[in-house]
Amino acid sequence: MTTPPPHVVVVGASLAGLNAARALREYGHTGPVILIGAEPYGPYDRPPLSKDFLTSDAGHPALALADTSALGLTESYGRRAVGLDVDGRAVHLDDGRIVPYDGLVVATGAGARSWPHPLPAEGVHAIRTLDDAVALRRDLGGARRRLLVAGGGFLGCEVAATAHESGHDVLLACRGPAPLHRALGEDAASFVADLHRAAGVSVLTHAPVTALHGRGRGHGRVTSATLGGGTSGPERRVGADTVLLALGATPHTEWLVGSGLRLDRGGLVTDASARALGADGRPCPRIVAAGDVTRFPHPHATGLLDLGHWSNAVEQARTAAHALLNPDAPAVHRPVASFWSTQFGVRFRAVGLPREADRAETRELDVAKRRLDIAYYRDDRLVGALTANRAARITRYREELAADLAAVAAGGLAADGNP
Helix, strand or coil, rough: CCCCCEEEEEECCHHHHHHHHHHHHCCCCCEEEEEECCEEEEEECCCCCCCHHHHHHHHHHHHCCCCCCCCCEEECCCCEEEEECCCCCEEEECCCEECCCCCCEECEEEECCCCCCCCCCEEEEECCCCCHHHHHHHHHHCCCCCEEECCCCHHHHHHHHHHHHHCCCCEEEECCCCCCCCHCHHHHHHHHHHHHHHHCCCCCEEEEEEEEEEECCCEEEEEEEEECHHHHHHCEECCCEEEEECCCECCCCHHHHHCEEEEEEEEEECCCCCCCEEECEEEEEEECCCCCCCCEEECCCCEECCCHHHHHHHHHHHHHHHHHHCHHHHHHHHCCEEEEEECCEEEEEEEEEHHCEEEEEEEEEECCEEEEEEEEEEECEEEEEEEEEEHHHHHHHHHHHHHHHHHHHHHCCCCCCCC
């Protein structure tokens, strides 16, 4: 019988990291737990950063997720992991310290995808951290701005809506045919685009941002951007004195390169029990992972799944803690994924994995009444659903997805997520 690790290190003071630490205590672990975070703050809630936080004067205390003192942790913030010695069971930090562990939870999350071209010195932002959001809020807190949002995902759409409602002129530039087209399909994307245009946001499609231009020496503050070109059609230049780059996320796994752990598309690969896999595809002893940093199998996914959702971070963290404390009897993580977004007073709710669908069935689409109901199927099997201002309907979809996953479990799903 394998014994649980007496000394646990959690790398990542994220939602997943906090919930892993909390679950360790709830499951009876009484030994030392060290929580290490790259930011100078304790764990905080990130979803508000693209919404009401931008129009408030709130700081970290308003976003803090928990009073961690009740968990009896050793907390180390403002320190970044730069390396992992799997054989020696040690985490290397950027201040030269080496932190040994008996059990390790990787919960380092993801950062904003970087811009590959030169940037003006001022006025260009991303949002992944509290400091990012504070900088954008400060920029938008004075005179009326011409805000260019580069990227039509949920984060970009939420910031566009918030900024427009605050009185700024907003241009939402999408690489594809509409906002959220790749994630949610044509009808949902059209609904979102119409919602933004009706409110007064300028929505440009097939318009990737290819260059940002500034004024003065060192290219000063941003003044304009070049959109399109190549296969996207003729280039156009638009004015902007503030820019948000909402280009997606990149998992924070740079510190794991060379460790022997398996990485896929930048993320750390785990099995269905949240155990980190080695290069040979087998679980690495006493290392688990949770949250945005992971890639894992799921019965409704055609490949390894990455889920940057609040609910997944919480649930997967609990599975990870259980696997660490019960190495001979790990649980299996089969989430019914869920997420939500509010834009211009419309409450979007989604469950499952709409992006895994090969067919979408639109059951209601009423732009005037701002209502939407779409079911997503793959091989005629429900894999996801999206509603707008129809929250009651999402419950039935969730129940159907949960029943399907339970049937998969009853049919015998291996711990690695394969039938």
